Amino acid sequence: MCLKSRSNSSTLKYDPQEFEIVSSLLQLSTKYRVERLREDLLRGLSRVWPTTLQGWEFRESDATNGSGAYKPRSHYPHPMYVLSFSDSNTISYTQQSLIINLARQTDALELLPSAFYDLSRCSASEIATGYLPSKSTNRSDGHHLTDADLLCVLRGREQASRFLSTFIVAELESREPSPNCVYRSDPEAFRKRVCQAVFEATTFEVLRDVNGVVLHRSSDPLFALMDADMMQARTGAEGGRLNVLQRACEPCRMDLSASVDAEREAMWRKLPSWFGLDVPGWP
Numbered sequence: 001m002c003l004k005s006r007s008n009s010s011t012l013k014y015d016p017q018e019f020e021i022v023s024s025l026l027q028l029s030t031k032y033r034v035e036r037l038r039e040d041l042l043r044g045l046s047r048v049w050p051t052t053l054q055g056w057e058f059r060e061s062d063a064t065n066g067s068g069a070y071k072p073r074s075h076y077p078h079p080m081y082v083l084s085f086s087d088s089n090t091i092s093y094t095q096q097s098l099i100i101n102l103a104r105q106t107d108a109l110e111l112l113p114s115a116f117y118d119l120s121r122c123s124a125s126e127i128a129t130g131y132l133p134s135k136s137t138n139r140s141d142g143h144h145l146t147d148a149d150l151l152c153v154l155r156g157r158e159q160a161s162r163f164l165s166t167f168i169v170a171e172l173e174s175r176e177p178s179p180n181c182v183y184r185s186d187p188e189a190f191r192k193r194v195c196q197a198v199f200e201a202t203t204f205e206v207l208r209d210v211n212g213v214v215l216h217r218s219s220d221p222l223f224a225l226m227d228a229d230m231m232q233a234r235t236g237a238e239g240g241r242l243n244v245l246q247r248a249c250e251p252c253r254m255d256l257s258a259s260v261d262a263e264r265e266a267m268w269r270k271l272p273s274w275f276g277l278d279v280p281g282w283p
């Protein structure tokens with residue numbers, strides 16, 4: 001990470017290899033109250049660990065390559081030691097446990113909810129194992145969450161999972177067609193329940209992915225919710241998992257889309273409480 005002068009302001013560019021430098025600068029600027037530098041550093045860090053859902057969308061978009069493939073950390077051979085820095089937007093969970101410690105030390109609490117959520121997408125064992133710097137083979141050099149933070153991230157992980165389960169049951173599994181569904185008055189019984197059948201197929205696809213079968217994003221409810229909506233817009237040729245015959249009519253799709261947006265916003269607002277954080281001003 002480095003400071004770059006751009007126009008009249010300093011901006012921060014993420015570079016995980018320089019994380020320790022940024023960490024030191026943030027600690028020093030906090031200690032000696034160098035506010036401008038501290039603000040610049042925090043602004044840069046907030047692009048990686050944002051405070052808004054919109055910021056999170058940008059972050060996730062940056063981590064998705066041109067063909068639409070996201071690189072889930074579970075694909076890393078061993079993320080503790082194999083830190084992939086080739087893609088500057090690929091963020092290993094190891095930095096997250098560091099950012100959590102750093103945010104605690106420098107009272108940058110606004111970074112914590114998205115950092116905790118990000119980390120919660122890893123397996124419980126990965127989260128508990130912690131981080132060993134790439135140049136070190138001595139386990140005593142490792143960075144770990146405090147016991148309290150480890151408990152918080154595991155509890156939040158469970159809460160997020162429950163939230164997704166509730167959404168599936170309440171908003172997807174038995175979803176009724178929109179009052180404006182184009183098939184609502186269709187004389188053919190089969191066509192009359194086309195959109196319901198689509199919601200059932202969508203439920204199946206979401207559950208398959210929750211189990212890590214399709215996209216290996218097994219603990220990412222924010223993504224799973226969005227995926228339920230995006231499935232309706234994709235065609236098979238574009239890599240979608242529902243074919244053209246399995247797509248809801250436009251009014252039903254728009255209703256589902258509105259539900260998904262509302263649930264994701266609600267979920268984002270809940271992140272601090274799920275992870276046991278008190279973050280003043282959280283959206």
Ligand SMILES: [Zn+2]
Nearest residue numbers: 181195249252
């Ligand atoms: Zn419909």
